[in-house]
Amino acid sequence: MSSATLLLLFVFAYFIGLLVISYFTSRNSDNQSFFIGNKKSKWWLVAFGMIGTSLSGVTFISVPGTVGKMTDGAYPFGGFEYYMMVVGFFIGYFIVAAILLPLYYRMNLTSIYTYLGKRFNVEAHKIGSVFFIISRAIGATARLYLVVNVLQIFLLEQIGIPFWLTALVLLLMVLLYTFEGGVKTIVITDTLQTSFMIISLAACIIYILNHLNISVGDAYTLLEKQNYTHLINTDINSKTFFLKTIIGGMFITIAMTGLDQEMMQKNISVDNLKNSKKNMLTFAGTLLIVNFAFLFLGGLLYLFALQNGAEYMQITKLVNGQETIQNLFGMKDAAGNVNNIMGDDLFPALSLQGYFPIFISVIFIIGLISALFPSADGALTAVTSSYCVDILNINEDQTKSEKQKKRLRMKVHLIFTIVFFILIMIFKAINDKSIVYLIMEVAGYTYGPLLGLFAFGIFTKYQISKKGSILAVTLIAPVLTYIINYLVTNYTSYRIGVELIVLNGLLTFIGLYLIKNNKTIEYEKA
Template sequence: MSPLILLSFLVVYFAILLGIAYFTSRKTADNSTFFVANRSAKWYVVAFGMIGVALSGVTFISVPGDIGNAPAGLQPNNFSYFQFVLGNAIGFVLIAYVLLPLYYRMQLTSIYTYLEERLGYKSYKSGAMIFLISRTIGSAFRLYLVAIVLQRYIFDTWNIPFIVTVAACLLLIWVYTNKGGLKTILITDILQTTFLVLAVFLSIYFMADGLGWSIPEAMEKIKESSYSKVFVWENLLGDTRHFWKHLIGGIFVTVAMTGLDQDLMQKNLSMKTIGEAQKNMMTFTSIFVVINIFFLCVGALLYFYADANGINIADLGKSDYLYPEIALRHLGILPGIVFMMGLTAATFATTDSALTALTTSYCVDFLNFNKKENPNDPKLVRQRNIVHLAFSVVMLLVIVFFHVINDDSVVTAIFKVAGYTYGPLLGLFAFGILTKKRVNDNLVPYICILAPTLIYLLTLYVLPYTGYKVGFELIVYNGLLTFLLLWLTSPGKLNDKEWQSVK
């Protein structure tokens, strides 16, 4: 497929996003609009738009490509990722009925201000800093995935350097989110989720048609194949895909990466009532589970198509390239445009949302915008614009660094990093919500560094001798160790009056 055609699509796509940004921010572009959309968002709008944010380009490319990968000496992954999705669904329910009531009761703009109320100033700053680091790295990984595809299939044609490709993407995202912030993103999320969902279903149709199958025939072929195997019950110690590892990991990765993450929670806090926020989460959860099933079906069809057309996956370098290779070089112009539509929508929906959340967290948690007499002061708006630009530059540097060192598929890399970075955040919130104990606030920053360091050394030097392989449940171990260290260093309990004010 011609790189010029793909580039033309991207130009039109961004023109639409810029148009949306103009119309959503032309009347008001203050900090209240940017941070929480004036708390006027409709729950059904947010629920649908969150799909694109939660799935991202990782789900769009890495999850389908990964089903044919096989750990050393073991069977291919098949649909085992769905075990993790089931854990995600349980995690979303916990967020809706445990965390959201807490956030709404305290009327939070940044969810990390809870830690200041419950644990202390340094705990609060530690939690906010963990988010800034975690979300910057995670979002950079996600954008990296689409950037390498754009580079390989479009910009390499004109010998444009990778860093220029990434910088151009981030600049465009900064331009259309800079004024309207969350208010703009809630609208662009609808467009991007629509493109993502259409791309999934149309990809299934085009690949089935290319194989000479109807949709029902394709679904039957997938059902009868080994790819449809979901549950892994064997080898609890040595297989990272064991059911309990995936399920437990899915629950706590979701609680940490969604419920304790300013990005997706910022959207929930943009609604008027807790009831609307909970309806949003439950609707979103149902759609999320169904869409992931179809992504796995896309993966099975990719491998069927590769086998039928002599495509050697080893020649591609990594399974992340399988979907773009087939869509852009084998299926024709329309399927190629559909693929690029879905990939671009999924990835930029995640990145624009993350940049807004990072800016919100830094402005509220470190520049104390929420404590200013007039948070919409023009000077503060200019300061927010600078912060927004600075995070774009930081993300650019992280992506370039990751491009140099990456060996894993992106989906594996993201959850591996999240297990270490979000683990202490999980421990902090769990300690605050589940116990009445105080923390030694001065020690909290050191505990948040020590816990993941000890777990990393354990996985590197001890666990290999036991035969135990850590999977998605890595975040649980980091959270538990953080919780234990907070407990051991606790100076005592809150009195009843103090507990009532923060429970």
Template sequence: MTPFTVLLTVALYVALLFTVAWRAGRRADNAAFFTGGRRIRWYWVALAMIGAPMSGVTFVSVPGSVAADGFTYMQMVAGFTIGQLIVAYVLVPTFYRLKVVSLYEYLDRRFGIRTHRTGAAFFLLSKTVLSALKLYVVCIVLQQLVCTPLGIPFAVNAVLTVLFVWGYTRRGGVRSVVWTDVLQTLCLLAALVSALIAIPRALGTPLTTMLGEVLESPYARLFVFDDPLSVRSFGKMFVAGIFILVAMTGLDQDMMQRNLSCPTARDSQRNILLTALCQAVVIQLLLMLGAMLYLYADKTGLTLPDKGDGVFAAVAVHGGLPLIVGILFVLGLVSSTYSTAGSALTALTTSSIYDFAHDVRRRDEKSLRQLRHRVHALLAVAIAALIFLFEYGAGDSVINLVYRVVGFTYGPILGLFAFGMATRIPIRERWVPAVCLLAPAASALLQEVLLRWTGYAIGFELILYNALFTIIGLLIIQKRNEK
């Protein structure tokens, strides 16, 4: 693919994205921005949610991880399924009963305003940084494929990317996000299916034969039972998958804002269950594709990048496959990243207003719309500033550190909600911020101590220790003189 082909593909997608967002956002009021007016049909939300958790990073990383990890990621996906049931039948009824707009309003009603804002602050920190990092990844790809060959500086690339995201979510909010997520899901599935079909054809091998080779290859290893200390052992990944899903979907304003746009809790539950099934299938197909990419490279002598994240792009764009595969890959990458960033910007706006503006429910429609526009724009500027920081002030090691640090922030949120829903214990609320700051520090210390003294490597289950330390801290600060 030439730079002009990639640029034309991106431009056509952005035009389609704005068309869909404009149609969805016509006559949208504040309720439509924050909750979709709770009038979006559950099956449309389910289709949107298939691709919603899959950013551009996921789109390229899952296939690229197969060489090192095989299909072991499916162990965590099995845990995701159990987590979806908890979200559907524990969290969803609670949120609908309380009629919350921001999930963290629950913490206010259970504990008080300080806990409410602490939980929201952890969400805002993690989601802002992650959104910027995900947009940074797609900016790098576009810089390599388009901007550098055409002499366009990175700053222009980054500003235009953020402007696109800000522009298509400014009016419609959740209503626009759901429909653009549907578009993203279709693009992602088209890219996936086209590659799965094109690779066997390029090798002159029937698809069924190719799938048989995948299942017989070393890449197809699914379970790890023989090494319980491994970060990829079945027990650790399965249990971690349950709680990661609950924390990063059920307690994440970004993910749940779509689910809460359904008219009723029952509709939301139907959407979640269908989403769980479809996401498991899509992730398995991505892993199958990863194995096929490596087998294709072995048979054709194609040189692959050192990093797994670049494997899908290398084969799709420069691997000798039909042009349509490269075009659909670019569409899948761009659509998944723009959609993820757009929904995150909407969720950040919602959380900032409903969690930190004390008079939000007393504002009239015009005043709330003006506040919404200001906050939305300021958050877009913050994301752009972080992208510049990653490009001009951070190396790869710092970016990896950002991912690890952000991974700690969901643990306190999980701990707060678990403690609030499982107990009726009152707490001395002024100490909650300190507890939520100390819990990740204690988790990091435990991780280092266990690795050094016992060889036990804490992997994805780190979120459990993080939440546990939060719960222990809340027990310590309980009001013992009250029942």
């Protein structure tokens, strides 16, 4: 039996386990089970499972790869700078717990965008939901594409399985185990998948330490010598300047967790506010540890590669007719060609191309799949929930029976599965990682209007009644953000990084203020 076949058998067995869990958790399920788990989820299960949803498959393979990034030749750049954003995430979760969770529980929301409808009008409600659906669909499928592509390149191409079939089968797997139970099921499956992801992370760290015959302390010393552990970037013009990374990370959490139906539907499925806050803060603390472990693993992967023949090098290539120097980290084959294993390719290349023993390859695949499924199942369930509750008003429809509503929800679930598949195939047709990252960055633009809308609703009492005005502001703000980013990037030395979402939200807030009514309403703030 080939190693590829063996790895596929483990993936199949893993999926069977998810189906068994789905069978038991989805019995006697209804729409409220699907949308918010009947508000019976255990806070500690939600907290642990959210780690997998937050990290995703891209984090699993990308964060370790950032440690050894290069700027000018053979000098590594990147290190642990990403951790400053994690610190920002940590602060952001406290703000979500203090401001947004009390609001959602007080209003007893199924969809968090219902708040916008009650605070402003139906237009704001629909806009919030549409921005979320677009954001989550693009972001989730971009992440799915990158992980599916890793499986395809390093595992499935050698046994003749086409990309489209890989993507279709993985999406059908997600559809099958979330079709009935929704949130009620994924709270349990995400917990299982997070466990496997962390086991995979720990096993790879232990194996490399043993292989290199070093302790954790020795490893950290070696990483320091390679300049892989530098944490704080003090260049104010850099995208990763530590203060704006922390602030940007904080607002990213507020917008992409606190204002995101996928992330919040699990939190509001907990039985009460106190336990939901416990979930959020426990999750925040755990994420500090897990992200540091991924960065530490990244440093170990580079050390392992360097010991096994990898090196930093420069090669000259023709790009648009001009000779361009490219920085690479990789190994030369027998013909003298350089196999680049920098960044996203590092972890899968070492795990699946014979550098690690087969049991580590198995652990890596299960960890990768465990990172893939939580981001896919949560996204598919959340966009289905948002579309049904916010766009179709399924909970308010008195003309349909519960059975008809459930059938409609299942139809929407299936349609979004097809949409996800189409988007993955579009990414495959583009077949350019840089474009995928660009599209993921563009998806970040759509959270700015959500940030501005919620902030204006919570921190002011102004009304906005003119029809179409909220839509105009939420469309103009991202455009202005793009223009400002373009001008700053091309005409100054400053680089806008993760603070882009703050600028977008601020422009939305200002726009809403300019179109406000002079009359205010009595509305209880969060």
